[in-house]
Structure formats: structure tokens, C-alpha cells
Amino acid sequence: MIQIENLTKRYGSTEVVRGVSLRVRQGEIAALVGTSGSGKTTLLRMINRLVEPTEGRVLIDGEDASGIQPHLLRRRIGYAIQGHGLFPHRTVGQNIATVPHLLNWSNREIDARVDELLHLFQLDPAQFRDRMPHELSGGQQQRVGVARALAARPEVLLMDEPFGALDPVIRAKAQADLLELQKKLGTTLVIVTHDMEEAIALGDHIAVMDKGRLLQYGTPKDLLTQPADDFVESLIGSAERPFRLLSLTTVADLAEQGEATGATIARTTNLRDALAECLWRGVDVLPLDGGGVVTLNALRTSGRGLAETQGEVN
Numbered sequence: 005m006i007q008i009e010n011l012t013k014r015y016g017s018t019e020v021v022r023g024v025s026l027r028v029r030q031g032e033i034a035a036l037v038g039t040s041g042s043g044k045t046t047l048l049r050m051i052n053r054l055v056e057p058t059e060g061r062v063l064i065d066g067e068d069a070s071g072i073q074p075h076l077l078r079r080r081i082g083y084a085i086q087g088h089g090l091f092p093h094r095t096v097g098q099n100i101a102t103v104p105h106l107l108n109w110s111n112r113e114i115d116a117r118v119d120e121l122l123h124l125f126q127l128d129p130a131q132f133r134d135r136m137p138h139e140l141s142g143g144q145q146q147r148v149g150v151a152r153a154l155a156a157r158p159e160v161l162l163m164d165e166p167f168g169a170l171d172p173v174i175r176a177k178a179q180a181d182l183l184e185l186q187k188k189l190g191t192t193l194v195i196v197t198h199d200m201e202e203a204i205a206l207g208d209h210i211a212v213m214d215k216g217r218l219l220q221y222g223t224p225k226d227l228l229t230q231p232a233d234d235f236v237e238s239l240i241g242s243a244e245r246p247f248r249l250l251s252l253t254t255v256a257d258l259a260e261q262g263e264a265t266g267a268t269i270a271r272t273t274n275l276r277d278a279l280a281e282c283l284w285r286g287v288d289v290l291p292l293d294g295g296g297v298v299t300l301n302a303l304r305t306s307g308r309g310l311a312e313t314q315g316e317v318n
């Protein structure tokens with residue numbers, strides 16, 4: 005659990021983070037979004053004391069971070085940044101081993117951990133362990149960057165625009181991999197992103213920042229249905245809101261008995277993707293994995309229901 009209490013950062017007379025309080029529960033993902041310069045990175049870096057707070061405090065599992073030596077704190081908290089930040093003259097294996105090495109793990113333990121993480125990130129150790137970072141694609145570099153941040157099994161992982169440099173297709177894949185991994189490991193995650201879509205896809209809770217202030221901290225649904233003010237509403241994008249709401253629910257909730265032709269879709273498919281699939285295939289019913297169907301009619305009704313809850317009925 006991360007508790008951020010009334011955290012403020014001033015440079016001279018300028019307050020770049022202003023009295024922010026929020027909690028991230030064990031195993032949850034918090035996404036920090038907001039305009040450029042709103043203080044997201046500064047807030048993130050105060051969690052691992054790369055930036056020292058001017059006022060307020062951060063508790064990690066109840067322990068005041070200001071009482072933990074910064075270098076020890078940073079070994080407990082993984083940190084991954086945009087453009088991966090890999091050491092260019094060290095192999096993939098050496099990069100991943102950085103923190104375990106600092107913690108004096110045995111060579112045997114380190115080698116086993118490196119291979120375990122490479123497997124986890126779908127990079128064959130025999131093929132990738134001894135490569136240099138420049139011998140990897142952008143997506144592979146990014147995965148190694150995240151693997152390195154996770155190497156010493158940190159309780160908390162901080163990520164600053166980790167997928168910002170990736171193209172949209174790889175980015176979606178990287179997000180899905182991260183979600184799966186995070187569920188498996190139970191890591192508490194705080195991620196800074198410019199991309200509301202990414203925040204909605206990843207965040208259990210989303211923190212919206214503007215000019216150093218926290219405007220709203222809530223679930224994706226809270227933000228979509230009850231934006232705290234015009235700024236949050238504009239960031240959410242009112243035109244896309246119905247689609248974003250659709251992306252929060254899976255077809256499993258709308259499954260009906262019946263049969264339909266064509267390839268089945270997973271029950272975890274969200275309503276937006278199912279709607280796109282109907283339009284793309286030109287059908288009004290889709291078969292589901294494991295039996296049953298979802299109909300275009302059910303998707304429409306559900307979409308209308310969601311729109312009504314936010315007062316957008318026409």
C-alpha cells in the first residue's frame with residue numbers, strides 16, 4: 005500500500021505539486037494523467053525520493069519513506085521510464101541483474117532470476133541474455149526495461165510513460181502483457197501516462213492532475229460517469245465517452261444462449277471491441293468461446309444504458 009499524504013513540492017516560490025493525497029492499495033494500479041507540466045513525474049519521483057518532498061509524506065506499507073535511506077528505498081521500488089533507460093554497454097542479462105547485483109545475490113540466484121524474467125517477457129534466454137540493447141527492437145528493449153525494474157521483486161513499481169515510444173500495436177500488446185504480469189506478481193503499480201486510453205485500460209484508479217493539483221482520484225467508471233469538473237470532462241473526451249464506457253464491460257455479462265456462425269470471440273472481449281467486430285463482419289450476432297452468443301441488440305441496449313447513467317440520452 006502506498007499512502008501519499010498532503011504532498012507538496014516547491015521550487016523557489018513555484019508549487020509544482022500542491023497538497024496531493026491519495027492511496028494505492030496493495031496489488032492495485034494507479035494511473036496518473038494530466039496535461040504536460042501538471043506535476044505527474046514530480047509526484048511519481050517523490051514516492052521513491054528521486055525528488056524530496058517540500059511538505060507532506062509518503063508511507064510505503066505504513067513506513068514513512070523519509071525514514072528509509074534513498075538507495076535502500078529505490079531497491080525496494082522498481083522504476084521504469086520511457087525509452088527504457090537500459091545501460092547501452094551492458095548485456096540484456098547484466099541490465100536485468102543490476103539491482104540483484106547491488107543486493108549481493110549469489111550468481112546462481114541472479115542467473116536463475118534473469119532467465120525467469122526473460123521467459124516471463126517471452127524473450128528466449130538463450131537468444132537474448134547476451135545481446136546488447138541496440139541489438140533489440142524498441143518493444144523488446146521496453147520489455148527488458150520493465151524486467152529490470154522487476155528483477156529484485158519490488159513491492160512497488162513506478163513507471164513513467166513506459167510505453168510512450170512504442171507504436172500503437174506494440175503498445176497495446178505491451179499493456180496487455182503488463183496487466184497479466186502485474187496480476188501474477190501482485191505488484192502495486194503507479195504509472196504516469198499522457199494517454200487517457202492507456203489510463204482507462206490499465207488503471208484501477210486514475211488520478212487527474214492539473215497545475216500541481218489533484219482534481220479527481222477515482223475508478224475509470226467514476227471519471228467517465230461523474231467527472232469532477234469541466235477539465236476532467238474535457239480530458240476524458242466527451243465525444244468518446246460512450247465508447248470508453250463500453251470498453252469497461254466484457255461480453256461475458258451480456259452472453260445469451262444461442263448459436264451463430266463465424267469465429268468465436270473471447271468472453272473477456274470488451275463491448276467496444278465486440279461492437280467493432282459486429283460492424284466489421286457485418287453481422288448482428290457473434291458466437292462466444294465456450295458457447296452462447298452476444299447480439300448487436302444487447303450491445304446497443306447496454307451502450308444506451310451506460311449513456312443514460314451519464315445523462316447523454318438522445
Ligand SMILES: Nc1ncnc2c1ncn2[C@@H]1O[C@H](COP(=O)(O)OP(=O)(O)OP(=O)(O)O)[C@@H](O)[C@H]1O
Nearest residue numbers: 015020038039040041042043044045046047196198
Ligand atoms: N528541478 C526542477 N526545478 C524547477 N522546476 C522543475 C523541476 N522539475 C520540474 N519542474 C517543473 O515542475 C513542473 C511539473 O513538472 P513534471 O515533470 O512533474 O510535469 P509532468 O506532468 O510530468 O509533465 P510531462 O507530462 O510534460 O512530463 C513543470 O513546470 C516543470 O518545469
